[in-house]
Amino acid sequence: MPAVRRLDLPPVWLAAFIVLAWVQARLLPLGLSLRSGVVDLLGGLLVGGGIVLMALAITEFRRHHTTINPHKTPVALITSGIYKRSRNPIYLADTLILAGLILRFDAVLSLPLVPIFVWVIERRFVLPEETRLRRIFRKEFHRYETKVRRWL
Incomplete structure (x- = not known):
């Protein structure tokens, strides 16, 4: 796997957004x-x-017993546990963590990073993953996506 592909993972994107918010809070608070x-x-x-x-x-x-790596092919479609409520609970968790840290950092100007992060994650990971799941698990995924929302 090329180095860029190894770095193109949700935790890396999350860390980058967290660093941006932290830097904004420290260097550019603008009195807000x-x-x-x-x-x-x-x-x-x-x-x-x-x-x-x-x-x-x-x-x-x-x-x-399936992969958590969004670039790898899953061997199972998870529809149990928290996946009964959200098709993407890890990405939702990432978003909650980012929003929480922005509030904790008091990085007011970084609040728009939350919807931007969601957009990036959806484009980079969610849509390709769902396409892969649709191809692999066809009817099962169709039933699942009609019952469970993407985020909440």
Whole structure:
């Protein structure tokens, strides 16, 4: 696998967006602030919720003995556990973590990074993964996608 392909993974994108938000908060706050106990609590809850969601999703991957790498071909379609509620709980978890950290960093100008991150993840990973799942699991995936929403 080429080096660029190895780096084109959701955690790398998440880390890049987190670094952007952190740098913005430190170097370009422009006097904008949402800092309060409530916002800090909300940020912590979002990060914590994202971590729990991710753990639940990873548990399902392990249970089904299939790959978590979005570039590899899965051997099973996961429709159990948290995947009964969201087709993409790990990406949803990534989004919650990013939003929570932006709030914790008090990086007000970085709030637009959240929808941009969702857009990047959807284009780079979700759509190609769903195409692959449609090709491999045909009817089963069709039934699944009609019952379970992509994000929430």
